[in-house]
Amino acid sequence: xxxxxxxxxxxxxxxxxxxxxxxxWRKVKTxxxxxxxxxxxxxRSDPAFxxxxxxxxxxCRRWLKFKNFFFDMGLPPTCTHSLDRIDxxxxxxxKNCRWATPLxxxxxxxxxxxxxxxxxxxxxxxNTYRKPxxxxxxxxxxxxxxxxxxxxxKAWIDGRWVYGT
Ligand SMILES: [Zn+2]
Numbered sequence: 028x029x030x031x032x033x034x035x036x037x038x039x040x041x042x043x044x045x046x047x048x049x050x051x052w053r054k055v056k057t058x059x060x061x062x063x064x065x066x067x068x069x070x071r072s073d074p075a076f077x078x079x080x081x082x083x084x085x086x087c088r089r090w091l092k093f094k095n096f097f098f099d100m101g102l103p104p105t106c107t108h109s110l111d112r113i114d115x116x117x118x119x120x121x122k123n124c125r126w127a128t129p130l131x132x133x134x135x136x137x138x139x140x141x142x143x144x145x146x147x148x149x150x151x152x153x154n155t156y157r158k159p160x161x162x163x164x165x166x167x168x169x170x171x172x173x174x175x176x177x178x179x180x181k182a183w184i185d186g187r188w189v190y191g192t
Contacts, residue, residue: 049106050102052106053102053103053105053106054102056103056106056109057096057097057100057101057102057103058093060103060109060110061090061093061096061097063110064086064090064110064119065086065091067079067080067084068080068084068085068086068118068119069086082116084112084116084117084118084119085118085119086118086119086120087118087119087120087121089120089121090119090120090121099121099124100121100124100126103126104126105128107128107129108126108127108128109126109127109129109132110124110126110127111124111125111126111127111131111132112124113125144164144165144167144168145165145168146165146167146168148165148167148168150163150165153166154166154167156169167184167185170182170183170184171184171189174189
């Protein structure tokens, strides 16, 4: 390898130094993820508690010890991965968790977590329309859109008939 220049980043760190930094980062991230997970489930003062502990989401007994959590989950593949529950109504356990990229997360848990549509209508079973792709639509909004497209139709919105003009 003689004559081959070593690559450095802007701060003059060599590749191996950057790698170990990245690895340290992922270790810190794992620990922080574990702390935040417990906080969301157990600390009532946590802003996210209502969506976790308040909904009955908990942490399996085994994972109350960081050692076990780390043994089961290992390091996230990259810094951008974060802890994600596969079943959004399930608790934190080895079976229900994975490291996911922000994109995977938004596809799964975040959209599934929403209880109201963009216009504030609740996703009750009666008001939820599932597209073949699995995505949810609000029936009230669908009817309102329908009404806008065909102005002379009437639509049942928020408990009353609305007529197009
Ligand atoms: Zn809606």
